[in-house]
Amino acid sequence: MKFTPFWGCMISLKYPQMEKAVRYSFEKLGVELNDENRFSCCPDPIYFKAADKITWYTLAARNISIAEEHELDLITMCSGCTSTLCEVNYHLKHDQKLKNKVNQSLKKIGREYKGTINVRHVVTLLRDDVGMEKLKDSIIFPLHDLKVAIHYGCHLLKPSEIMQVDDPVIPSILADLIDATGATPVNHREYLLCCGKACQNNELALGMSADVFQSISDSKADCMGLICPTCFDSFDLGQILVSRKVNKNYQIPVIYYFQLLALAQGASFEDIGLKYHKILPAEFLEKLEQSIAVA
Amino acid sequence: MKTIDYSFRKKLNNVLGGSAHNYCYQCGACVGDCPAHNHLPEFNPRTIILKTLFGFEDELIGPDSIIWNCTNCYNCHERCPQEVSPIEVISALKNMAIEKKTNPSVVNNIVDRVKKSGLTVTMTELSAKRRAELKLPKFTIECQEELDKLFK
Numbered sequence: 001m002k003f004t005p006f007w008g009c010m011i012s013l014k015y016p017q018m019e020k021a022v023r024y025s026f027e028k029l030g031v032e033l034n035d036e037n038r039f040s041c042c043p044d045p046i047y048f049k050a051a052d053k054i055t056w057y058t059l060a061a062r063n064i065s066i067a068e069e070h071e072l073d074l075i076t077m078c079s080g081c082t083s084t085l086c087e088v089n090y091h092l093k094h095d096q097k098l099k100n101k102v103n104q105s106l107k108k109i110g111r112e113y114k115g116t117i118n119v120r121h122v123v124t125l126l127r128d129d130v131g132m133e134k135l136k137d138s139i140i141f142p143l144h145d146l147k148v149a150i151h152y153g154c155h156l157l158k159p160s161e162i163m164q165v166d167d168p169v170i171p172s173i174l175a176d177l178i179d180a181t182g183a184t185p186v187n188h189r190e191y192l193l194c195c196g197k198a199c200q201n202n203e204l205a206l207g208m209s210a211d212v213f214q215s216i217s218d219s220k221a222d223c224m225g226l227i228c229p230t231c232f233d234s235f236d237l238g239q240i241l242v243s244r245k246v247n248k249n250y251q252i253p254v255i256y257y258f259q260l261l262a263l264a265q266g267a268s269f270e271d272i273g274l275k276y277h278k279i280l281p282a283e284f285l286e287k288l289e290q291s292i293a294v295a
Numbered sequence: 296m297k298t299i300d301y302s303f304r305k306k307l308n309n310v311l312g313g314s315a316h317n318y319c320y321q322c323g324a325c326v327g328d329c330p331a332h333n334h335l336p337e338f339n340p341r342t343i344i345l346k347t348l349f350g351f352e353d354e355l356i357g358p359d360s361i362i363w364n365c366t367n368c369y370n371c372h373e374r375c376p377q378e379v380s381p382i383e384v385i386s387a388l389k390n391m392a393i394e395k396k397t398n399p400s401v402v403n404n405i406v407d408r409v410k411k412s413g414l415t416v417t418m419t420e421l422s423a424k425r426r427a428e429l430k431l432p433k434f435t436i437e438c439q440e441e442l443d444k445l446f447k
Contacts, residue, residue, distance in 0.1 A: 009416040012434050016422065020429040040413035040438040046367050047405040048415075050389035050398070053311040058445065059409070062438075098311075109441040158369035159380075168373055194330045200363040200399055207334040208366075273429055 001129055002032040004067045006085065008078040009041050010229040017273025018229060021258035022077055022122065028138045028265045029130050034070055039063050042084040045155070046198045057098065058105045060088035061113040065106065074119045079228035083155035085119040090162040121156050123173055123227055123257070124165055135180045139264045141292040142182025148260065149186045149221035150174045151212065153228040154194050177257060178225055181264040190215035195234035209234055210242045213250045222287055223253040225260055232256060236278050251281045263292065300350025306391065307347060313387030316347040318377040325371035325381050331364050338364045340371045340381040347384060356392040363399055410446050413438040
């Protein structure tokens with residue numbers, strides 16, 4: 001099993017603990033990675049796309065054309081990169097006129113987008129290529145009694161006709177993956193709500209995050225489990241701002257899915273860089289230690 | 296009295312994703328599930344598309360336009376029975392706002408960063424330190440030559 005990883009600049013440079021956790025898990029699962037350093041930023045599906053859709057298409061198509069050289073699927077770890085690269089790949093495969101226009105630009109650098117590979121979020125690789133059975137077999141320290149509040153984020157599931165990952169209204173993929181680690185997935189009230197990162201009005205973004213925190217707080221989960229570094233940004237660092245704004249003291253640890261998986265596969269807290277997280281209450285670490293110790 | 300500005304609509308039709316606004320029949324399916332609307336009632340994808348049908352250029356792509364509060368969550372895209380995809384129309388409107396230079400500065404900052412370094416997130420000493428602590432390979436990127444040619 002071999003893939004080309006698209007780490008994206010946020011994971012590589014801001015939250016490298018996520019990259020570490022993915023690499024750790026993949027080694028345990030026998031997934032080989034074909035690292036590539038010619039990729040640029042995806043570029044981002046909010047601001048760069050807002051500036052000029054054609055340039056956005058062109059840079060994304062350049063990235064995909066590099067991945068095409070390896071004849072391996074391109075695997076994204078960040079929902080922003082997923083959004084850009086999946087959308088661009090889909091539209092260029094379906095719109096010949098747009099493809100010609102983009103290729104006209106790529107000619108300047110001797111490149112061509114062909115449309116020969118798929119772009120997929122890493123969680124689909126776990127479900128569809130590794131498979132749930134093999135995933136469960138890799139667990140040596142099941143996360144007993146750990147209640148994980150799911151947060152899907154927007155761009156894993158939507159636009160659904162492009163992503164084709166799961167039902168966008170009643171998804172189950174993250175619950176199944178969390179379940180595989182031995183932890184208990186919690187579908188709280190706002191598990192599908194957007195993190196609000198793209199909104200210019202700060203009050204609006206903080207208000208949305210506050211709803212998510214209250215929902216998780218009501219669910220009595222031990223932590224939040226997610227798959228997107230931008231959502232992580234909103235909820236880890238953002239939690240301090242939200243708490244200040246709504247005058248509450250939320251203490252909800254925010255964990256990238258692969259950090260949970262790697263722990264269950266034998267990684268230490270240090271291996272997965274938990275110490276870089278802003279919200280990390282001592283009682284959560286104790287609970288994590290206990291849940292692993294039961295094994 | 297305001298009248299419909301067809302020239303604005305024609306311009307919008309020529310921006311990728313913009314022409315679908317013509318199919319909107321104002322059912323409002325996009326509104327109920329819009330998280331931005333639920334937190335900021337002035338943000339309403341139905342009325343944004345209505346304004347495009349009227350061609351109200353100043354309100355849509357003038358300074359401090361409400362369009363910059365779209366969450367980009369795609370709920371409206373999922374709900375729309377006419378395949379208008381309000382988010383894509385809003386995104387097309389943003390492309391037009393850039394030409395008028397009425398956009399928030401964050402957009403220019405990000406585009407500049409990508410053009411100059413290939414990255415949105417800046418490489419810092421802290422990121423190198425953390426990667427080293429985690430025993431990750433050193434981060435390298437080789438795309439500048441090609442980007443320079445593309446942006447020339």
